[in-house]
Amino acid sequence: MRLDDVWVRYGHGPWVLRGVTAGIDAGDVVAVVGRNGAGKSTLLQVVAGLLRPNKGTVTERPARIGYVPERFPADQAFTARNYLVSLARVRGDDPGRIAEWAERVYFTGLLDRPLRELSKGSAQKVGLIQAMLTRPDLLILDEPWEGLDAQTREQVPVIVEEVLAAGGRVLISDHQGQTTDLPGLRRWDLSAGELREAAGADDRWVVVEVAVEASAVDQAVDTFEAAGHEVLKIRGRREHQP
Numbered sequence: 001m002r003l004d005d006v007w008v009r010y011g012h013g014p015w016v017l018r019g020v021t022a023g024i025d026a027g028d029v030v031a032v033v034g035r036n037g038a039g040k041s042t043l044l045q046v047v048a049g050l051l052r053p054n055k056g057t058v059t060e061r062p063a064r065i066g067y068v069p070e071r072f073p074a075d076q077a078f079t080a081r082n083y084l085v086s087l088a089r090v091r092g093d094d095p096g097r098i099a100e101w102a103e104r105v106y107f108t109g110l111l112d113r114p115l116r117e118l119s120k121g122s123a124q125k126v127g128l129i130q131a132m133l134t135r136p137d138l139l140i141l142d143e144p145w146e147g148l149d150a151q152t153r154e155q156v157p158v159i160v161e162e163v164l165a166a167g168g169r170v171l172i173s174d175h176q177g178q179t180t181d182l183p184g185l186r187r188w189d190l191s192a193g194e195l196r197e198a199a200g201a202d203d204r205w206v207v208v209e210v211a212v213e214a215s216a217v218d219q220a221v222d223t224f225e226a227a228g229h230e231v232l233k234i235r236g237r238r239e240h241q242p
């Protein structure tokens with residue numbers, strides 16, 4: 001999906017997003033990093049289709065979006081189970097998967113509690129369960145490292161991999177830069193409403209071809225490695241000629 005020159009502000013307030021242009025492709029995991037108030041949640045809501053930009057366009061939004069807000073709106077009379085069952089019915093999800101997901105995120109014992117009695121982290125789990133009942137094409141996680149307990153945080157990379165394996169994509173907001181080691185990870189830095197893509201792991205490395213006299217190969221390899229470079233391959237020079 002693509003965002004082109006997206007501008008957002010609340011009422012007549014200052015611009016929160018200023019000309020954001022970016023894309024998320026199938027197989028991508030994008031972490032949006034920026035300080036508190038940088039506009040991360042606003043950007044996630046635009047991507048989710050919950051907030052319409054004042055200017056600019058959002059195109060090719062995937063059909064099925066799972067959105068897990070940082071603060072799940074838990075001030076409701078339902079128990080978690082009743083809420084999830086009702087939501088599943090309205091959306092045509094399989095309510096049978098609620099128990100399975102509750103177990104995966106260590107929520108089974110809290111299913112029959114009223115939503116309003118849940119802590120922030122437990123309420124965020126209700127958000128995660130509803131987002132995953134039918135595997136989303138785009139999973140959006142707002143600050144998952146903040147509210148969720150350590151056990152459930154360990155499930156996040158597993159869930160991300162499942163979404164990717166099914167051809168999906170994932171967008172995560174993360175004010176402390178804790179999102180690491182996820183497959184296909186890209187990072188967007190959001191500052192003063194402007195978005196910049198940080199250089200990814202692949203962009204940090206280049207391959208330099210060097211011809212070395214055969215008699216000096218061992219010495220050259222030692223020299224390169226001692227300088228912290230990685231020697232990828234050694235081959236005859238003729239292989240290189242057209």
Ligand SMILES: Nc1ncnc2c1ncn2[C@@H]1O[C@H](COP(=O)(O)OP(=O)(O)OP(=O)(O)O)[C@@H](O)[C@H]1O
Nearest residue numbers: 010013016034035036037038039040041042043175
């Ligand atoms: N509904 C709203 N009405 C008015 N201003 C808002 C609203 N939501 C967010 N803002 C303002 O927009 C700016 C960006 O907020 P946003 O929540 O998108 O940032 P964030 O990077 O997600 O911050 P945090 O890490 O604290 O959640 C802030 O100045 C915030 O006060």
